[in-house]
Amino acid sequence: MSRLFRDLDGGPVCPDGSVVCIGAFDGLHLGHQALVRHAVARAHALGVAAVALSFEPLPREFFAPASPPPRLMLPRAKVRALQALGVDTIGLLRFDARMAALSAEAFIGLVLAGRLRAREVWVGPDFRFGHRRGGDIATLHREGGVHDFVAGEIEPLALDGERVSSTRVRAALAAGDFATATRLLGRPYAISGHVVRGRRLGHTLGYPTANLRFGGKVPALRGIYATRVRGIAGGADADRPWPAVSSFGTRPTVGGVEPLLEAHLFDFDGDLYGQRIEVEFVARLRDEEKFDDLPALVAQMDRDAAQARSLLAAPETMPRPGGIPFSPREKVARSAG
Known part of the structure; x- marks a missing residue:
């Protein structure tokens, strides 16, 4: 089990030294994975801890609270994914006013040298950090000489002639291009979490749903989708996909505000409340709409369900890739949503 820390201050987290990689890691796409795997390999070679260092909230969320960027991944999912990549220690540093005002040199002294006893620090292309983004790879090289660590920058990873990035993943999801998103991520795009209780309106309308909140973040996609849900069957079948039709949005017909992922x-037939599930997005059906009344909404839901069933019944043309095992593989009791 990886160790998690969130504070700038405190004693050494890795007193025997570490190899550190730093990034937002939103989505943990193939480029992120290459950086993390490189740091893990270097840590193993040196016999020290592998550390992934990130921030929560993301800096762009802190600086633009009224228009935050869409998020691909919630913090808990990021931690689970980094653990799966072999990271020993994860830092989700609180990005607040103090962090924003911290110079690059002070950050290096407090965190990289002080808390992590870094021996190597690895970053992605064009990495910037510190107050007003004043620090870069040159800063890391210079300060590494002072604090006795070396720094390196991995080469950008390209796919179809373009750099792999979270921005590309967000664009693919917004366009409903799940094939491209899968190639950029190295796995199908999915959202996992614990099923929460809703208003039970779906039961009334004949479409009971398993509901997942998105932690107050702005999701990278909205609309109605054909999906597969994992974590439903028990025992060895916990990863078996269950076909579903899902809505991700604010539910304007019934006056919703908070983005909610609802999977039918x-x-x-059962009870899923409190269980951890994963919703994998397969195909986009349509935009979210506001209907004049509930009968009109139900009629459209009938059409959505029929379309999703048809799509999901077709032979899969793309096997689920390897890579990060996001699916919850712990035993989940058969229950219902």
Whole structure:
């Protein structure tokens, strides 16, 4: 189990030294994975801890609270994914006013040298950090000489002639291009979490749903989707996909405000409240709409469900890739949503 820390201050987290990689890691796409895996390999070679250092909230969320960037991944999912990549220690540093005012040199002294006893620091292309983004790879090289660590920058990873980035993943998801998103991520795009209780309106309308909140973040996609849900069956079948039609949005017809992911599992009867599930997005059906009344909404839901069933019943043309095992593989009792 990886160790998690969030504070700038405190004693050494890695007293025997570490190899550190730094990034936002939103989505943990193939470029992120290459950086993390490189740091883990270097840590193993040196016999020290591998550390992934990130921030929560993301700096762009802190500086633009009224128009934050869409998020691909919630903090808990990021931690689980980094653990799966072999990271020993994860830093989700609180990005607040103090952090924003911290110079690059002070950050290096407090965190990289002080808390992590870094021996190597690895970053991605064009990495910037510190107050007003004043620090870069040259800063790390210079300060490394003072604090006795070396720094390096990995080469950008390209796909189809363009750099792999979270921005490209967000654009693919917004366009409903899940094939491209899968190639950039190295796995199908999915959102996982614990099922929460809703208003039970779906039961009334004949479409009971398993509901996942998105932690107050802005999601990278909205609309109605054909999906597969994992974590439903128990035991060895916990990763078996269950076909579903899902809505991700604010539910304007019924006056919703908070983005909510609602998955209606076809031909499922049980109770999923409190269980951890994963919703994998397969195909985009349409935009979220506001209907004049509930009968009109239900009529459209009937059409959505029929379309999703048809899409999901077709033979899969793309096997689920390897890479980060996001699916919850712990035993989940058969229950219903």
